[in-house]
Amino acid sequence: MDTMQVALLQAIPDLATSINSSLDDLNGWNCCIHCRKEIKRMNLELLGKPFRPLPTCKCVVEIEREKQQAQEREERKRRLKTAYSKSIMNDDLVNARLSNFTIRPGTEVAFDKACKYLKTWAESKLGMLMFGQPGNGKSHLLRGIEYELDAAGYATLFLDWPQLTVLAKDSLNKGSKVSLTDIIKSACEVDFLVLDEIGAGALTEFEFKDILFPIVNGRQGKKTGWTTNLDLNRLGNWFLQDRNGKFLDQDGRLLDRILGGCEIVENKGTSKRREDALRRLQG
Numbered sequence: 001m002d003t004m005q006v007a008l009l010q011a012i013p014d015l016a017t018s019i020n021s022s023l024d025d026l027n028g029w030n031c032c033i034h035c036r037k038e039i040k041r042m043n044l045e046l047l048g049k050p051f052r053p054l055p056t057c058k059c060v061v062e063i064e065r066e067k068q069q070a071q072e073r074e075e076r077k078r079r080l081k082t083a084y085s086k087s088i089m090n091d092d093l094v095n096a097r098l099s100n101f102t103i104r105p106g107t108e109v110a111f112d113k114a115c116k117y118l119k120t121w122a123e124s125k126l127g128m129l130m131f132g133q134p135g136n137g138k139s140h141l142l143r144g145i146e147y148e149l150d151a152a153g154y155a156t157l158f159l160d161w162p163q164l165t166v167l168a169k170d171s172l173n174k175g176s177k178v179s180l181t182d183i184i185k186s187a188c189e190v191d192f193l194v195l196d197e198i199g200a201g202a203l204t205e206f207e208f209k210d211i212l213f214p215i216v217n218g219r220q221g222k223k224t225g226w227t228t229n230l231d232l233n234r235l236g237n238w239f240l241q242d243r244n245g246k247f248l249d250q251d252g253r254l255l256d257r258i259l260g261g262c263e264i265v266e267n268k269g270t271s272k273r274r275e276d277a278l279r280r281l282q283g
């Protein structure tokens with residue numbers, strides 16, 4: 001090796017040989033000290049002279065990639081912990097499972113689709129949007145799916161939309177321990193997110209631009225579950241303008257993106273809460 005080659009090899013640390021190979025033979029095959037596989041020198045020319053750097057072994061690249069992925073996972077977990085100590089859901093949903101769902105008239109198809117969705121979740125590219133009357137078990141079914149995915153080791157979040165908007169607003173206060181960026185980023189990063197009770201209350205411009213839009217945008221290619229009491233027409237109107245009549249999703253692009261990424265399920269059950277109340281009334 002002449003001095004020029006030595007200098008060049010030192011100047012290009014990624015291609016340098018010493019960490020990679022046990023043999024430093026410029027012409028022959030070299031053996032990776034990690035996986036013992038043979039690696040062949042590249043045959044280049046530099047400034048008119050042969051230049052034969054040794055490429056980094058694939059196994060080293062793979063180790064580095066895994067290290068980086070683990071670091072990123074840790075970072076995501078840390079952000080998730082800061083932004084959400086736990087999912088935000090009403091108390092009655094904490095123990096909701098697909099296994100303890102009571103099938104009532106009208107809920108059969110929705111229940112069946114929820115179970116099938118869970119079974120094929122890993123292969124499916126679609127989220128699930130479930131709509132229907134208030135109190136008929138939509139949130140219970142989506143929470144059931146989310147719970148099972150969480151138990152299977154996926155990163156999941158179940159967020160009640162009205163409570164999420166409060167959390168996001170509070171994050172703007174001075175002294176808030178959580179930043180809006182962390183809230184949005186974490187919601188974007190989980191493998192499965194449920195936004196529960198979309199369409200409750202009129203949207204504000206802040207909620208649309210700073211919460212909903214960045215979450216939908218940031219979750220492209222990821223699966224999201226949605227529940228809403230509104231049918232699709234009324235949901236379109238909910239996205240259309242804020243409570244003061246100012247246009248938000250005027251051309252319907254955001255809603256289109258949501259619907260396009262979801263299996264749409266109508267839960268045709270009537271309100272269980274109302275039925276329970278009636279039953280109590282009648283003794």
Ligand SMILES: [Zn+2]
Pocket residue numbers: 032033034035036037057058059060
């Ligand atoms: Zn190797």
